Amino acid sequence: MRSYHVDEGAGIDGLRIRQHEVPVPGQGQVLVAVRAVSLSYRELLVLRGTYVLPVKPDVVPVSDGAGEVVAVGPGVRAARIGDRVAATLFPSWQDGPFGAEHLPQRGGSLDGMLTEFVVLGEDEFVPIPDHLSFEEAATLPCVAVTAWNALTGDGIGLRAGETVVVQGSGGVSLFALQFAKALGARVIATTSGPAKAARLAEFGADAVIDYRATPDWASEVRDLTGGRGADRVVDVTGFLEQSLMAVATAGHVACVGFVSDNAPPPLDARVLFASGATVRAVAVGSRAQFLAMNRVIEANRIRPVIDRVFAFDEAPDAYRHYASGAALGKVVVSL
Missing domain, CATH: 3.40.50.720 (NAD(P)-binding Rossmann-like Domain)
Incomplete structure (x- = not known):
């Protein structure tokens, strides 16, 4: 499998692809084949070295992604092979108010979604609304949940x-x-x-x-x-x-x-x-808010606005397009 890596402040030219063994899900975990990720302003801040939360060295970037469950570990009851899911940005924030205990976040202090496979805990993702493509669902975890929290939280x-x-x-x-x-x-x-x-x-x-x-x-x-x-x-x-x-x-x-x-x-x-x-x-939102938002998206057949989709090998070009400010709608990388 391939993953992008970058150091905080390294800029777009600091993105690099590395090869890894495909991980094996453990107790209570699932393996997700990532099908699409989307960029948001936080990704530019990470590359510029100005993100407000901690970023680990050599991080796999990008908080937002969606994909398909391809393997399940022991004890998993909330998912089956073939399920279409989107990862939550703050894995431990299940419900209630935000606190310091929920600061670990994908694409920052934790590895993110710009990779071909990722292991998630069974409480670290939500089902994708049936009418959305992987590319559309990949736009939800950061900005959509933030917007939902801003209006309802x-x-x-x-x-x-x-x-x-x-x-x-x-x-x-x-x-x-x-x-x-x-x-x-x-x-x-x-x-x-x-x-x-x-x-x-x-x-x-x-x-x-x-x-x-x-x-x-x-x-x-x-x-x-x-x-x-x-x-x-x-x-x-x-x-x-x-x-x-x-x-x-x-x-x-x-x-x-x-x-x-x-x-x-x-x-x-x-x-x-x-x-x-x-x-x-407002800093994104909880998994419970993500689930509530998805119910409204499904009931109203809401479709995210996508500006442009890039291939995995074109991820640096996707960053440059997003950074240009020319996009109206989300910039997506499809795997």
Whole structure:
């Protein structure tokens, strides 16, 4: 079998393929033939040496992958040969709140999915929705679960008829748009030009704001909501002041990260206090949330947006395409 390896901070040119023996699953484990993986922003951070969580030397990169169970170890009851599964990003996070005990993650402190075969514990994966291909299912573990957690993981959850703001056309934002529509919400999307605006409208956005043409997009959100503001904002940039000015009083801002090389400015505490909003940092989600999300994906026949699929030998080219910022939708490597 072949696996890619890389050291933290080595860059895309540091990716290298090595040969290994195919592993044998032990007690409570299964062997999965990986059929597809997908890239997310965390993968670029690992290669740049700026990822916020520990990365082990010579790691097999990429957190997100899906495949087929090809062997089962002793005592396995939750899977059979032939099952189609997707791995969870934080293997020990089964349910409940996140804690330091759940920090080990694939493609970081643990080996990831950019490999032909991987051994998983029987509680470290979820079944793939029947209507999804392996390539589509490989897009789910990081950004889709993050989007689901951002909308539903606060103990209240998004309600039909509420208004959600999603930012840009990255993976989290596209999934948040699709999930919000499936849950009966109105979606306002922000983006950086008419071409992307048209695509977001195609994907179901009820209104789209070009933030280059309208830098004060928060005021536009208030105009579109009769002055009230959005019930929820899924913030992927880290520039929280605009989100707080766009959210309704006592609304919810899910801070997903900062997909920008520019450091966000310090947050004025007066803006936070005046908003009356809850700001919640969101780091992916639990296996229980993954399962709940998949039920909604299956019930609503949601299909992930894929920009381009590369072959396994072309994985460095997939990284370069993703890093270029040209993709609208997920970048996938198929095995």
